[in-house]
Amino acid sequence: MPDRLAVDPRVAQMRLADPDHLYDRPFPWLAAVAAAFTFLQLVLVVPGSGLGWDETVYVSQVSRDVPAAFFSAPRARGISYLVAPVATLTSSTAALHVYLALCSGCGLFLALWVWRRLLPSAVLAGAGAMFAGLWITLYYGPMAMPNLWCALGALAAVGCFLRAVRGTTDGKALVGLGCGVALVALMRPPDACYLVLPLIVAALVVPRWRRPAVPAVLVAALLLGSAPWIIEAYLHFGGVAARLHRASEIQGGVGRHFAVDDQIRALDGRTLCRPCEVPWRHRSTAAWWFALPLLTAGGIVAARTRRPAAVLATLVAASMATPYLFMIDYAAPRFLLPTYALLALPVAECLRALFLAARPAWRPTAAVLLAFALAGHFAIQYWTLGHVVGRSRVARQEYTAIADQLHLLGVRPPCVVTGYDAVPIGYYAGCASRQIGGHDGSITADGLLAAARRTPVAVIVTPGHGAPAYARAWQQESLPPLRGGPALTVHLAPSEHMESTAAKRPSR
Template identity: 40%
Template sequence: MGFAGRLGERLTPRAWLAVVAVAFGVAQVLLVRDLPLGWDESIYASQDDPRRPALLFTAPRARGMPWIAAPLQAVTGSTVALRVYLAVLASVVLYLAYAVWLRVRPDASVPLAALGFGSLWITLFYAPSLMPNVPVALAGVLATGALLCAALRRGPSWLPWAGGAAVAAATLIRPGDVVPLVGALAVAVLLHPRWRRRAVSLLAPPVVGAVLGALPWVIEAQQRYDGLFARVRRAISTQSTGQRFVPDYELRALDGPLLCRPCNRATQPIPLTGLMWWVAGAALVAVAVWLVLRSRPRVGGSAEVAAVGFRGIPRSAVLLPAFVGGVLALPYLLLVGYAAPRFLLPAYALLALPAAQALRHLCLRPSGVVRPAVAGLVAVLLAGQLVVQYRQLTSIVAGSNPGRQHLVALAAAMARHGVSPPCMLIGSDAAPVAYVARCDAVRIKTNPGDEPFTLADLRAEATRQHVALVLRSGQARPSYAKGWKALPAKDLPHGWRVYVSRGS
């Protein structure tokens, strides 16, 4: 037996999970660290950055992501430093979230699930990004695992409240995604005969966590939007496209674009590689669920012993993540009329657990001995999946980088022409440019609850600071900017125009 074989025997599932977490962090730093901030990231990053004005923060957003960035921003405004900081955080949280599951599934399926989720191009792209989806996904894994451990009476007494803290963090970051998470956990507890008797103690941590995590959003709703329901209506209105029941949109966006809004079935084909791993993943989850449902329960002597499924794993350790993961996918598949690959990350993170359990089962004989041929085939397929995900990630990064670098070049060009702090930008694409330029960005006739700003305010600001209109080619110049000075097109990135107020 070679060194790799001996090492594989010596490493425990927990050690393998640590290896996966470290590799996850290294991959992020190597592949994504130099990418400039995107639109949403610029909004979040500006909120607590002492070097920049806070950009317009609309009704759907929550303060969790700005608070995550704040400790680093107190020290530096470097984008690379922020990427590395977020990569380290994501790696630590990946380990903690999946480590909880080792209490109910102490086998290789847990690090395999972490590898399956962490190696997706979507996960690697967004984990070092100042975006909410990966933190919410890992919080869901931790919260679901903590509730399961409490239900099976495995783990210390504080573990359920660690799950509650994860729910609180997810709510601070993205309140809308926590509603189906807590709802799915509640339904699972109430449907299970043994768990139902302890429903209050089992559900108290996630419910308390959700309530506490929602308080800042609710308080801000009262202060800026005349109440919670007014803010919810505003948030839904902002994100609505009027379409429903379009699950194929998520599939069409699986290999990009990063935001499919609007999605066009005529020009956005279903990607073959995406379709293949969706089908393979769904099949593995179905196999895992079928295997546990057909297995014979085994009753122990303790007061409450879970029914044991295949390979000695509690049935609920497969059924619960499959159920909760499926529920988390439904709102984005059926209720949102546009798509982004990142929307389904919370579902993927949980569904990876039953899928990995199915893979482990297929690779082992009933005696527990490895099936060499099957294990070899699975290893080849997993390696192929890793290659596909790597190529997709590098393609997405390469495709995103030029557009974001244009923002940096545009800000530099404006600075050379005198548009420098204090300054204000306006235009539909002004926000990400303003972040790089360290300017403010405004909109005229904003929605209720947003920072009010009128044409009179714009004219007044033009007498106090530099004001510039940022447009892409093809966008019409508004009437209020007809007399503004155009910056030379040769000094600007291709496809952009800038007009500076005469009063600046």
């Protein structure tokens, strides 16, 4: 009886000649990429980093120690649900960031893992490394922000879609598709719409991809993930249309806006560029951005038998980038994280093809040149990351100093902070943040005066700006500066609590 385990010598020769044979076991390679991603976050980003403005809003919704900040129309509660297991147990920012770093590493592994039957392990590992190596990805990995989770959900959803529309029914792929879309919808419902739209079109237009279950799963997952946002729209904003209208107002009016140049300038290390009327100082930070379309096109051409996957990933990436490039008038690099995650796949295909295109004798030289190019790219990314993380650490120190000074002045929990930067200052001080008007308008002047009769109330103003009329007669004190500017001013409401604290303070 012939040995069924024997391998024909010609087959063995072909396997050894195939570079993907070196990576025919995806688990160790994808696990290594995810572990490196997590390790770099824990070493480069987590130590000393604080919570930014948006993070304090999301975390405060589930924090055990801080009152919930006003939740404006554009936001969704997905990231609050994600941080709840830690935020409800401890107020430690470091613990929260470590938890999110571990979660994002696992999320990257799972998002790549669903593609293991579609792409070679070499392509997946390369795509994961390219995406995880961006300063944007590393910075937001441990941050309580939704954009990276939209990216991971979109990456997993597209992979599961391609598996679900193949000839044989893949029940696990349908479940994964639903979970990926629901995750994106839970984090940012508009992003989920731009994810689902091209997938539904593809499922209806491509004859061999027509599976009745796929569009049904896409729509159901979109509605399920968006359900909390939709319910909240009717409870607090007057319906979905009213919430979308209010969200558009807060975002400066969603319409025709060309923000491509804003996104390019934001790669300089700006987490938010609004308005983005700033000089483009370090142009090398955007070199990879200009190479991205060329590498993507090269990857689509090189993919050959895997071309449908590369094309679909590119189309979904373009769809999810559209509102942030052409419909709002400001920029933040995190908005395009889903696009970068999906385009990493054809980019990795292109780099692999460039290496294989070289003659065997020239491949060591090609590998060295490619390594030098990638080393230069990642060096710029880590240089930019260092500057961004440095600003985060300084901001944490400044907010902590302001919170400490407010505590010395008698503004202690339970308390209310309003005025300039009230949301993050209130979070660091353990106070509720309330604004009379603007995007976060959640109280009236009479409401603040009523609150001042039972709890400390602090109105923070910037130099050159007077206090509102209702606070002009209140006690005035100085606070440490923010962002290298002059000292801030705080007006303290008169109350028995404040007077007793002031009496205990040593005279200067």
